[in-house]
Amino acid sequence: MSLGPEASITDETIPPTADAAEERNRGEQAIAGRSLKQIAWRRLKKDKVAIAGGIVVILLVIVAILAPLLSKIWGHPIDEYHIDQIDPTFGTPIGSWGGISRQFLLGVEPTSGRDVFSRILFGAQTSLTVAFLSAFVSTILGTVFGLAAGFLGGWVDSVISRVMDFLLAFPQLLFAIALVSVLPPTLLGLGSRWSRVLVLVGVIGFFGWPYIGRIVRGQTLSLREREFVEASRSLGARSGRILFKELLPNLAAPILVYTTLIIPTNILTEAALSFLGVGIPPPNPSWGGMLSDAVSYYRQDPMYMIIPGGMIFITVLAFNLFGDGLRDALDPKAR
Amino acid sequence: MARKTRVLAAAGVAVTLGLTTAACGGGSKNDDSKGGTSGKSQFNAAITGVVNPSTAKGGTLNLWSAQDADSWDPARGYYAFVWNLNRLYTRKLVDYAAQVGKDGLKLVPDLATAEPEISADKLTYTFKLKSGLKFDDGTPITSKDIKYGVERVFATDVISGGPVYLKDLLDQGQNYPGPYKDTAPDKLGLKTVQTPDDSTIVFKLAKPSSDFLYVLAMPGAGPVPQKRDKGAQYGSAPASSGPYMFKPGGIVPGKSASWVRNPNWDQASDPIRKALPDAINLTITTNQDDLDARLIAGTADIDVGQVGVQPAARAKILQDPTLKANSDNPISGFLRYAGIVQSVAPLDNADCRKAIIYAADPTAMQAAFGGPVAGGDIGTSMLPDNIAGSDPNFDPFNRKQGKPQPDKAKQALAACGKPNGFDVTITARNNRTTEVKAAEALQSSLKAVGINAKIEQYDGAQQASVTGSPDNVKKKGYGIVMAAWAADYPTGAGYMQALSDSRFIPANGNYNLPEIKDPSIDNLFNQAQLQTDPAKAADLYSQINHKIMDGAYYLPIVSAKALNYRNPRLTNVYIHDTFGQVDFQALGVSDGK
Numbered sequence: 001m002s003l004g005p006e007a008s009i010t011d012e013t014i015p016p017t018a019d020a021a022e023e024r025n026r027g028e029q030a031i032a033g034r035s036l037k038q039i040a041w042r043r044l045k046k047d048k049v050a051i052a053g054g055i056v057v058i059l060l061v062i063v064a065i066l067a068p069l070l071s072k073i074w075g076h077p078i079d080e081y082h083i084d085q086i087d088p089t090f091g092t093p094i095g096s097w098g099g100i101s102r103q104f105l106l107g108v109e110p111t112s113g114r115d116v117f118s119r120i121l122f123g124a125q126t127s128l129t130v131a132f133l134s135a136f137v138s139t140i141l142g143t144v145f146g147l148a149a150g151f152l153g154g155w156v157d158s159v160i161s162r163v164m165d166f167l168l169a170f171p172q173l174l175f176a177i178a179l180v181s182v183l184p185p186t187l188l189g190l191g192s193r194w195s196r197v198l199v200l201v202g203v204i205g206f207f208g209w210p211y212i213g214r215i216v217r218g219q220t221l222s223l224r225e226r227e228f229v230e231a232s233r234s235l236g237a238r239s240g241r242i243l244f245k246e247l248l249p250n251l252a253a254p255i256l257v258y259t260t261l262i263i264p265t266n267i268l269t270e271a272a273l274s275f276l277g278v279g280i281p282p283p284n285p286s287w288g289g290m291l292s293d294a295v296s297y298y299r300q301d302p303m304y305m306i307i308p309g310g311m312i313f314i315t316v317l318a319f320n321l322f323g324d325g326l327r328d329a330l331d332p333k334a335r
Numbered sequence: 336m337a338r339k340t341r342v343l344a345a346a347g348v349a350v351t352l353g354l355t356t357a358a359c360g361g362g363s364k365n366d367d368s369k370g371g372t373s374g375k376s377q378f379n380a381a382i383t384g385v386v387n388p389s390t391a392k393g394g395t396l397n398l399w400s401a402q403d404a405d406s407w408d409p410a411r412g413y414y415a416f417v418w419n420l421n422r423l424y425t426r427k428l429v430d431y432a433a434q435v436g437k438d439g440l441k442l443v444p445d446l447a448t449a450e451p452e453i454s455a456d457k458l459t460y461t462f463k464l465k466s467g468l469k470f471d472d473g474t475p476i477t478s479k480d481i482k483y484g485v486e487r488v489f490a491t492d493v494i495s496g497g498p499v500y501l502k503d504l505l506d507q508g509q510n511y512p513g514p515y516k517d518t519a520p521d522k523l524g525l526k527t528v529q530t531p532d533d534s535t536i537v538f539k540l541a542k543p544s545s546d547f548l549y550v551l552a553m554p555g556a557g558p559v560p561q562k563r564d565k566g567a568q569y570g571s572a573p574a575s576s577g578p579y580m581f582k583p584g585g586i587v588p589g590k591s592a593s594w595v596r597n598p599n600w601d602q603a604s605d606p607i608r609k610a611l612p613d614a615i616n617l618t619i620t621t622n623q624d625d626l627d628a629r630l631i632a633g634t635a636d637i638d639v640g641q642v643g644v645q646p647a648a649r650a651k652i653l654q655d656p657t658l659k660a661n662s663d664n665p666i667s668g669f670l671r672y673a674g675i676v677q678s679v680a681p682l683d684n685a686d687c688r689k690a691i692i693y694a695a696d697p698t699a700m701q702a703a704f705g706g707p708v709a710g711g712d713i714g715t716s717m718l719p720d721n722i723a724g725s726d727p728n729f730d731p732f733n734r735k736q737g738k739p740q741p742d743k744a745k746q747a748l749a750a751c752g753k754p755n756g757f758d759v760t761i762t763a764r765n766n767r768t769t770e771v772k773a774a775e776a777l778q779s780s781l782k783a784v785g786i787n788a789k790i791e792q793y794d795g796a797q798q799a800s801v802t803g804s805p806d807n808v809k810k811k812g813y814g815i816v817m818a819a820w821a822a823d824y825p826t827g828a829g830y831m832q833a834l835s836d837s838r839f840i841p842a843n844g845n846y847n848l849p850e851i852k853d854p855s856i857d858n859l860f861n862q863a864q865l866q867t868d869p870a871k872a873a874d875l876y877s878q879i880n881h882k883i884m885d886g887a888y889y890l891p892i893v894s895a896k897a898l899n900y901r902n903p904r905l906t907n908v909y910i911h912d913t914f915g916q917v918d919f920q921a922l923g924v925s926d927g928k
Contacts, residue, residue, distance in 0.1 A: 079779045081699045088698070088706045090650050111702045111772060181794065192789060277765065282775045282790055299647045 036253070036330075043329035050325020056318035064128045067121035074105055075118035079283040082113030090300060098303025106307050109290075110297045116304065119285035120311055126193075126279075126286045127315065130200045131266040137205025139259045142212025143251070149213070150220025151243060161217070164210035172207040173272060179203060180278040193284045200273060204266050212258050219251050253330040260323035264316040271312050287312050381663045381901065381908045381917065385435060387925060389611070389906035394924035396612040399635040401623045403589050407581070408570030409554035410487050411496040415821070415914050416639045418554055422608065422920040423594055423615065424575040425557035428462050428481065428536070429548055433607045433921055435909035440723070440825045442548050443606055446476065446558070446576070457543035457867070464534040469599040470560055471580035478536035479521075480558035482528045488555045489513040489525065493566050498823055500550040507541045515566060522561060543865050545872060549824030576600075578610035578920075592617040609907060611923030624648070627900075631658060636902040636924070641667075641916040643709055643897030652900060653708065662900045664708055667915035668721045669821040669895035671704060671770075672714060673761070673777065674848025675888060678805065679814040682759070686751035688887035689732075691759075691815065693744035696780035698737040700892050703772035708898050710769075713737065714891030717831060717883045721912045723869055724827045724876035731884045734891070744784040756785025759814035762802055764795030770817050773892060777815070788815070799844035806842065816848045819895070825913050827876025828863055835883050836860050849888035856882050 044050055063070065071078070085099050086092070091111040093099030098107030098116070106116040149160035180199060187195040223229060224247065232246050273279045274288030282289075287308040294305035380386045404417045409425045412418060422430065430445040432438055444450060446468060452461040468476040487494050488501045490513020505527045514522040523530070529537040540547060550556065563574050571586055579594035586592050594615040602610065617639065620626050627648035629635035638644075644652065652658045675688045682688055697713045704710030715734050718725040733740065748754055759781070763774040771792060778788040791813065793801045802808060802816045822830035833839050837852040859879045866872040883889060901908050901917065904925050911918035 079775070079782065081696065081776060081779050083696070083699045083702055086702055088702060089653060089708050091646065091702060091706050091709075092650075111706075112699065112776060281792065282771060283778060296646050300650050 040253075040326075040329040044325055047325040047328060049321050050329070053318040053321030053323075053325065056314065057322055060124060060315055060318070061128060063121060064124040067118075067125045071115070071118035071121050075121070076104075076115040078114065078118045078122050078285055080114065082108060082115070085113040086111060092297060092301045098301050098307070100303065107303050109293070110301050110304055114283075116290075116307055119290065120287070120307060123285045123287045123290065123308065124311070124315075126197065126284065127267050127270055127312075130197055130204065130270045131263045133197075133201040134203075134205035134208060134266045135259050135263045137201060138208035138212055138262055139255060141206070141209035143216050143248075143255055145209065146213035146216025147220055147243060147247065147251070150217040151224055151239070151247065153221075157217070160213070164213050167207055167210045170207060172203070173269070173276075175207075176200075176203045176273055177276060177278050180273075192281045196280050200270055200279070204269050208262050208266065211262060212255065215254055215258055216251055219254055220247055223247055223250055257323060257327040257330055260319065260326055264319040264323070267312065267316055267319070376903055377660045379663050379665075380660075381435075382665050382910045383436065384909065386901070386908040387906040389923055389925060390609075391906065391923060391925065391927070392611050392613070393927045394612050395928065396615045396922055396924060397634070397636045398615060398617040398639045398919070399626050399629065399637070400617060400619050400639045401621065401626055402640055403619045404592070405496055406570040407573055407586060407592065408494070408497075408567075409557045409559070409573065410484070410494045411567075411570055412554060413497055416641060416916060419911070419914045419916055419919055420617075420639065421554035421557070422577065422918075423579040424573065424577045424581065424597070425554045426468075426576040426605070427552055427554070427557045429552050430607055431552060431911065431913045433609070433911075433918060435911075437721075437723075437912060439912045439918070440721070442552055445605070445607060446481070451548070453867075457865070458540045460538040460540070460547065462536050462538075464536070465604050466534065467601060468576070468604060469601075470558075471575040471597045471599055472560075472563075473599050474560060475533075476558050476576055477533040478530040479523060479533065480560055481536055481556070482523055482525065482530050483514060483561045483564070484555070484557050484559035485528055486511070486514045486517070486523065486525050487559060487564070490515050490566075495567075497555050498553060500553070500823070501556060504540060504544060504547060504550060505538065507539075514561070514564075545864050545866055546824060546826055546828055549826060549829065552824070578602075578605065578608050579615060590619055592619075608920050609923065610920075611907065630900045630902065633902055633904070636905055637917060637919075637922070638899065639916075639919065641897060641899050641914075643705075644900060646705075646709070648900070649709055649898050652898065658900070661903050662898055663910060663917075664896055664898050665910040665915055666711065666720055667821065667895045667897055668719050668825070668912075669711075669819055669915070670714060670717065670719045671711070671773070671817075671819045671892045671895055672717065673890040673892065674816045674818060675890060676808055676814055676816060677849050677851075677888070678809040679759075679812050681751060681753055681757050682814050684751045685887050686747045687753060687757065690744045690747035690751060690753075690784065691781065691786065692732050692734075692887055692890045693740045693747055694781050694784045694786060695734075695777055695890055695892075696739040697734045697892075699776040699780060700773045703776045704769045704893050704895070708896065711893035711896040714893050716880050717834065717889050717891055718827060718876065718880040719822070719830065719894050721915065722822060722825050722827060722830050722876070724873035724880065726877065726880075729877075729880070729884075731881075732887075739780050739783070741784050748784065748786075756787065758787045758789075760812055761788050761790050761815040761817065762813045763790060763792055763817045764798065765792035766795040770819075774817055777890075802848065803844045803846065804842060805840060805845055805850055808848075815890070817892075818846070818848060820846065821915075827873065827879060828860060831876065831879055831883070832860055835879065835888070849886075851883065851886065851888050853882060853886065 085094055085108045087094050093108045093110065095101055100107040104115055104117065106120060108114060109116055145160050149157040183199055186192055187198060190198065229242060229246050232242055270279065271288030274286040275292040279289050280286040290308035291305060298305045376386050404412060405414050406412045409421055426445050428445060428447045429442040432441045432443045446464055447462040448465050464478055470476055485501055488499060489511050491499060493515055507527055509526055511525050517524045527539045558576055560574050572581060575597050578597055578600045580597040582593045582595050596613060623645050624647065626635060626638055627644045630638060631648065652662050675682050675691055677683050701707065701710050701713050713734055715730040720727055748756060761774045761777060763770045774790045778790055781788045802813060820834060833846045835847060835851045835856055837857050840847050840850055856879055859875050863872045863875040866875060906923040906925050907921040908917055
């Protein structure tokens, strides 16, 4: 991931340079009065690829939320065995294409005959929950610490910057594996599934914050020397006002962009952890776990590897395209 | 046959399944035919007869393995294939006959001239050694070498990893520390083994044990020349008493082992070994798929691990009639089962335990372990088919038909006073993918009758302290414990005693998972130890098996099998029932290469 712009984003107070074509159109008087949001939205709308990515993301979120309903209508319960769909000798689905049929829309799992369609839906739930919540954790931590480091400077900056360096160099995956095997299977009275989601959110979110923290710190460093901050300060504004009313609104764009861009990274990390066997405990499905199971059957039943692999691919691609489009829209100077 | 894990402190114990993930071997079980009949290569031919019988000598046997030996030191190895390969270079007083089928379970005199003289009180065993026996360096094998080999087993601080039955049976309060700390000048201070002369050895037991000869047939009871013993390092160049010896520098850990003919071995003195090839090489790889490809291509002769080919090769072999004719699917002697722990409520009630057994889906759990070929036959009781006293038709819970029986499970739940089911925890070892899959299958079928199970995975290496500790099991509420077990020697006691005898419940490393405390079972084991007639002992073991199943203490899952491929150029191939593997010492090569 690139570390993104060091230069400031377009300033709220400076109106964007009007386009020559727009200048000629006298009907649109409101150009000068448009907010950053409106400008960004106009740019985003023109970016067909980003919009497509955004639509896929929204669809995935809807699918994940409606997973129990959809699997009830078109699928089977995630832990229901259909051993009659499985060739006993080879353990692979009897039907061709991984057992895809009207009854099993995406085929069945080798050796057990569980419905892949339902498992993909519930896997989406897991993947997206972990990815969104851990991105949220990273963003909160990254913004707070990045802002503090950039604004306060001095020893606070040094300490926070060193901690960020330390975390970026930390073997996150290995730590997660070790942590998951030490922690009890259920926490805070949650079921085993959501306890593990909580652990994954904690680990992935915690190790993700320096990425955002560094960007916020850099932006803060440059913004705090700007005239509008000086003006505000000379008028007697307190630090709190400067932080939350002057700096934070200007940081919103890069924070939003990088949050969108760490979500796909988080999905991949979650899949990797599930693949390594420290993800969501069975029988709850996860895409990485399905891929890991598919390894021993990929020659006889490639569909079982293609489907979760394809889902991870599509999801990550959609988030990345959308995130890139968002960055272009919010911050056209950063190319 | 056991693998390297911790062994119980008491005698008569088998050890759990080893490190391989694939299932263990298998084969049709209706084979009462006495061996040596057939000859042609066909599917499962090596289970009932000898494939390609031949006496042609010469050539090099190319053995392969996906796993290194735990140790080539006869007293330190515990893997089944290592015990099997020990037959190449370690002779014992008695060893398993080189026969196919149930005849292979019999012991025949090897270094001894004949069966031992057993005193009337069944406590003293006297063996006479054959004359002219020599180690590979030409020094004679005497009774003192055998005693020294036995003594090494006592030095558990140096010689670790192997079975310690000999120590349990022969120490008898002497606290003998092993030869390395022995104060006697000749280092032969163990009192219960005496060597009145170089060709006589006398063992004295504290109480009768019909299993004692089986313990003497383990590699650890083989002769070790005191002069060549390098303690823990002995496994890097062990002496040979058999037809093959390690080539100097022939042991490269993690890579290979090679044997050449032992010039001082005398064929006439050996009723067991054929010694056909001129040289034997074992190559160790970490890539099981590559190994499978080599087997099919014919550049590897046999996989000594004998735990079955990977799914890809399995499909290839079974779909091609020519390849299939070169494969066997024997039972390995491993039983996979779940212990239903009595100390966890409501499983103290036999009806609740029965509900679990009835609710379990036999086919789904079998499929999780790899199906009928790679996984094994649906388990019906707690005595595997290769052990005398087992009865394949004994199916008290009607599991063989393959379907779960939710109606019966609900009846049992009602009888238990939990008509709406209950909560229970299933444990599975996280390094055994198939075990976790089987636990999921069990969870799913229990749900159908209202029993809510959650699966707890734990590190299989910690087994002795996690599921092997009755206190921990009770504290954590592990109601259903998935496990696997094979006998160290093929008798009912060798298999079931550690699983069901109330005197075998140590604080750590317990394998009597349900904590069966039934005096009548203990008593039957006592009677069996006194019984020298194998048929009568088998009858006693059959009764124990019935009692275990009556109590619904265990859910038998599968009697493990494996699909193994043999190179068509191999001669004298047959499955040895003791190991559930091909008898490696009998193999030869037909093309002389």
